[in-house]
Amino acid sequence: MPRASKKKKAAAAPPAEPTPPASAPVPAPVQGLDPRRASKLDVLIGACLGLAAFLGLFLTEKSVGVPRDESFYFDAANAYAGWFKLLLARPAQAFTDAATSRYFEYNHEHPALMKELFGLSHWLFFENLHWVREIASYRLPVFVLAGLFALCLYLFGAGLRGRGAGVFAVLAFFLCPRDWFHAHLACFDFPVCATWLFVVYAYWRAETSRRWVVLCGILFGLALATKHNAFFLPVVLAGHWIVARGWYVFRQRGFAGFVKAIPNSFWSMAALGPVVFYLHWPYIWHHPVDRVGFWIAFHLHHVNYAWYYLGDLMREPPFPVFYAWVVTALTVPIALIAAMATGLLSTLWVAVRDAVATFRAKAEPTSAQSDTWLLLINCIAPIAILMPPEVPRFGGSKHWMAAMPFLCILAGVVVVRMARLIAERFNDSRALDPALAALFVLVLAPGAWGLVHIGGYGTSYYNELAGGQPGAAALGMQRQFWSNNVTGVFGWLNENAPQRARVFFHEVTGDSFRAYQANGMLRRDIQFSGLEQADIACYQYHQEFRFWEYAIWTNMHTRWPAYGLYLDEVPNIECYQRDRAF
Amino acid sequence: MPEPTASAAPSRALPWLELALVVAVALGALLFHATLPGRMPSDADYQAAAAAVRAELQSGDAVAVLPEWAEKARMFMPGVPFVSAPVLADADLSRVKRLWIVELPSLPRAEVARSERAGTAQMSADGPPRRFGNVVLKRFVNRAFHEPRFDFTRELGRANVWLDVPGRRIDCARDGERHDCGRGLSVAHEIREVQFAPHDCVGANPVGRDIPLVVDYPDALLANHLTVMAAVTGEMGWRHGEGQTPVDLTVDIDGQRAGAITIPVGTVPPQHLELDTAKFDPKVPHDVRFAVATSNPKDREFCFDAASE
Numbered sequence: 001m002p003r004a005s006k007k008k009k010a011a012a013a014p015p016a017e018p019t020p021p022a023s024a025p026v027p028a029p030v031q032g033l034d035p036r037r038a039s040k041l042d043v044l045i046g047a048c049l050g051l052a053a054f055l056g057l058f059l060t061e062k063s064v065g066v067p068r069d070e071s072f073y074f075d076a077a078n079a080y081a082g083w084f085k086l087l088l089a090r091p092a093q094a095f096t097d098a099a100t101s102r103y104f105e106y107n108h109e110h111p112a113l114m115k116e117l118f119g120l121s122h123w124l125f126f127e128n129l130h131w132v133r134e135i136a137s138y139r140l141p142v143f144v145l146a147g148l149f150a151l152c153l154y155l156f157g158a159g160l161r162g163r164g165a166g167v168f169a170v171l172a173f174f175l176c177p178r179d180w181f182h183a184h185l186a187c188f189d190f191p192v193c194a195t196w197l198f199v200v201y202a203y204w205r206a207e208t209s210r211r212w213v214v215l216c217g218i219l220f221g222l223a224l225a226t227k228h229n230a231f232f233l234p235v236v237l238a239g240h241w242i243v244a245r246g247w248y249v250f251r252q253r254g255f256a257g258f259v260k261a262i263p264n265s266f267w268s269m270a271a272l273g274p275v276v277f278y279l280h281w282p283y284i285w286h287h288p289v290d291r292v293g294f295w296i297a298f299h300l301h302h303v304n305y306a307w308y309y310l311g312d313l314m315r316e317p318p319f320p321v322f323y324a325w326v327v328t329a330l331t332v333p334i335a336l337i338a339a340m341a342t343g344l345l346s347t348l349w350v351a352v353r354d355a356v357a358t359f360r361a362k363a364e365p366t367s368a369q370s371d372t373w374l375l376l377i378n379c380i381a382p383i384a385i386l387m388p389p390e391v392p393r394f395g396g397s398k399h400w401m402a403a404m405p406f407l408c409i410l411a412g413v414v415v416v417r418m419a420r421l422i423a424e425r426f427n428d429s430r431a432l433d434p435a436l437a438a439l440f441v442l443v444l445a446p447g448a449w450g451l452v453h454i455g456g457y458g459t460s461y462y463n464e465l466a467g468g469q470p471g472a473a474a475l476g477m478q479r480q481f482w483s484n485n486v487t488g489v490f491g492w493l494n495e496n497a498p499q500r501a502r503v504f505f506h507e508v509t510g511d512s513f514r515a516y517q518a519n520g521m522l523r524r525d526i527q528f529s530g531l532e533q534a535d536i537a538c539y540q541y542h543q544e545f546r547f548w549e550y551a552i553w554t555n556m557h558t559r560w561p562a563y564g565l566y567l568d569e570v571p572n573i574e575c576y577q578r579d580r581a582f
Numbered sequence: 583m584p585e586p587t588a589s590a591a592p593s594r595a596l597p598w599l600e601l602a603l604v605v606a607v608a609l610g611a612l613l614f615h616a617t618l619p620g621r622m623p624s625d626a627d628y629q630a631a632a633a634a635v636r637a638e639l640q641s642g643d644a645v646a647v648l649p650e651w652a653e654k655a656r657m658f659m660p661g662v663p664f665v666s667a668p669v670l671a672d673a674d675l676s677r678v679k680r681l682w683i684v685e686l687p688s689l690p691r692a693e694v695a696r697s698e699r700a701g702t703a704q705m706s707a708d709g710p711p712r713r714f715g716n717v718v719l720k721r722f723v724n725r726a727f728h729e730p731r732f733d734f735t736r737e738l739g740r741a742n743v744w745l746d747v748p749g750r751r752i753d754c755a756r757d758g759e760r761h762d763c764g765r766g767l768s769v770a771h772e773i774r775e776v777q778f779a780p781h782d783c784v785g786a787n788p789v790g791r792d793i794p795l796v797v798d799y800p801d802a803l804l805a806n807h808l809t810v811m812a813a814v815t816g817e818m819g820w821r822h823g824e825g826q827t828p829v830d831l832t833v834d835i836d837g838q839r840a841g842a843i844t845i846p847v848g849t850v851p852p853q854h855l856e857l858d859t860a861k862f863d864p865k866v867p868h869d870v871r872f873a874v875a876t877s878n879p880k881d882r883e884f885c886f887d888a889a890s891e
Binding site for chain 1: 691
């Protein structure tokens with residue numbers, strides 16, 4: 001925060017509750033001061049939320065198993081860290097085509113940024129400093145990112161809709177059990193959700209700050225370097241600009257004026273994004289066209305994994321158009337869904353109403369209208385991207401998690417609005433804070449309860465509308481993915497498996513298995529085995545894998561599990577012992 | 583940035599409606615969480631139900647669970663025959679004399695009454711329901727029960743199996759109920775997935791179009807009908823578009839072609855064949871021969887089940 005007069009500081013701070021009415025203009029920029037800049041207090045609040053997110057994730061990290069993909073990223077991280085070691089030891093060699101190809105060949109269907117961070121973190125915090133266990137060392141960069149995400153989400157929410165909405169948004173996001181789960185993993189889904197938010201925030205700040213114009217481009221490059229979802233960001237933001245302002249500029253000044261008025265953040269993204277992306281990934285340095293082409297083609301033609309949805313095993317297109325909306329309605333705590341839905345609908349109503357009025361009056365759209373559209377479009381676009389029937393559906397809500405921060409802000413708006421309503425009813429401004437606190441607790445408590453209940457098995461969480469895990473099983477929904485719930489039977493295995501028992505871990509990768517043993521979660525004498533040789537077989541319930549369970553019955557001469565992970569009675573993992581009761 | 587409090591409320595009632603909705607939903611959600619543990623059966627409930635089943639278990643009995651997905655009860659009843667099916671009403675219960683149903687009616691979305699009615703349409707209640715905490719145990723007598731005269735899957739040990747290679751026959755070595763044909767190919771009594779349900783059947787993956795895999799029962803007993811079920815199993819049934827080809831199963835009785843089934847590519851449901859065998863003398867054994875073939879055996883995991891009834 002630069003030194004400024006108290007008057008200037010007041011103008012810069014996000015509005016404290018109660019916020020001014022919707023028709024109020026954004027405070028005019030004071031020369032040299034960014035009106036969207038956060039106050040010290042807001043940065044402090046955001047930092048506290050960020051620290052809480054970091055600590056919360058770090059302290060609960062052990063409860064989350066290693067999904068298949070994460071185990072692949074561990075391997076990739078180690079390989080990429082090897083390149084950085086080479087860079088320090090023999091820099092000239094590190095830049096050769098042979099070296100970049102060799103170290104970055106593995107898992108080159110995804111950009112390298114997060115895997116580089118996982119690898120460097122592992123190298124530093126596990127191999128050298130021995131500060132944390134091995135799995136945690138890979139995950140640390142995600143926890144740091146989560147902290148920054150919480151800070152950014154708070155600042156954005158508070159800047160747009162006041163402190164109450166900002167705080168609520170952060171709490172709501174992390175009290176969604178599925179978001180909480182994904183924020184633990186050394187994968188890309190939460191990171192790209194975070195970088196999506198960062199870019200949108202930078203784009204918003206860039207409207208009044210040149211520095212953020214540059215940052216917007218750099219952050220867009222980093223988002224691209226995180227996961228391909230970021231490709232959609234310029235499209236979404238362009239949509240926002242056209243809806244919020246572009247149409248007006250076009251009407252007033254024609255096409256030339258329209259082009260001239262395009263915000264600088266777009267030029268920044270166009271110029272800096274590819275540069276940052278290119279620089280972050282040594283694998284493409286010597287073959288940019290071929291290898292970027294492969295990356296894009298891989299995701300344009302991504303295989304669809306079978307996925308269970310409302311009693312239908314979806315294997316190939318056309319897929320249900322409203323899949324993402326339905327899954328959201330069944331996997332976000334229902335009290336939050338209610339607040340999000342009313343927030344979305346009321347905000348949409350206001351935005352459309354104001355837009356029509358502005359259009360008819362041939363008036364210039366306000367910044368407030370622009371901000372409202374920015375929120376709305378980012379609530380809808382990440383989910384809408386999944387709507388075309390040809391788009392693969394596997395993976396659940398993580399694929400449109402980028403909508404969640406914005407939906408959480410809208411839910412926060414609703415909660416604050418309701419608290420004000422109560423205070424107004426009592427005609428006592430002192431009632432506002434207690435009402436706000438009570439509503440925070442009431443709306444967030446079901447999510448917190450669900451989170452504590454489901455623990456580290458986040459992909460198995462279903463909300464109260466679904467009827468929890470049992471209701472979801474009855475509805476024919478995917479019970480889990482991809483194999484991390486196997487940790488639920490480790491206690492039994494460690495206690496009951498014979499010495500040097502051969503165990504068939506269905507769907508668990510060899511790398512996950514090694515990680516479990518290396519991190520003390522599974523006895524070291526237990527052997528990773530194929531089904532035919534196994535003494536014990538642990539099956540992971542997936543609808544498309546039912547044949548595996550029956551193969552276990554045939555092969556192990558038993559149809560009766562010896563132990564299992566049953567979440568509210570729903571079979572998730574079932575372990576069979578050879579010849580048990582025949 | 584302003585918050586659209588005023589403009590978001592087009593009428594005075596709407597904000598209160600919104601408040602009422604969100605509060606009601608939140609309270610409902612809390613109620614759901616608070617009551618959920620009380621709706622779950624305990625291990626003791628299962629153990630008590632299992633003990634009751636064991637005490638009165640008879641040959642021909644089987645146990646089913648409602649809702650069908652709640653199969654944890656199996657863990658407490660090792661050795662007790664189980665009916666496992668995504669939908670109880672779709673299960674073949676013709677060989678179950680008495681059906682025990684372990685019901686968990688208090689689970690969310692359980693709807694056990696409807697499933698029970700559909701699943702026991704041809705059964706009569708046998709005694710009053712018994713309650714063990716959140717587990718309800720019921721027993722039914724199956725009026726449609728009948729034992730097959732000859733179960734080709736269970737009698738696989740009596741069959742001869744060979745590959746009909748042009749110009750010669752390659753016999754598969756018998757090892758109990760298993761017939762080893764070499765190169766990783768065997769014919770055995772297996773439990774295969776057919777449309778997400780387990781089926782006891784003869785696992786007989788085809789080898790090729792010109793090399794029929796033959797499963798021959800030289801002394802099968804026939805009755806009025808010979809029913810045959812055949813399927814490409816597991817996810818392979820669905821698979822298509824990668825060079826997969828239809829699978830043919832032919833049935834010969836005493837050297838004469840009696841019937842055939844073709845499993846088209848991409849077919850998940852099992853295919854059925856019912857042959858009228860009343861003309862065959864039921865008192866003497868007959869030679870019943872099944873032969874399976876396909877042009878491209880890749881991904882064609884096949885099994886059949888047959889019974890004379």
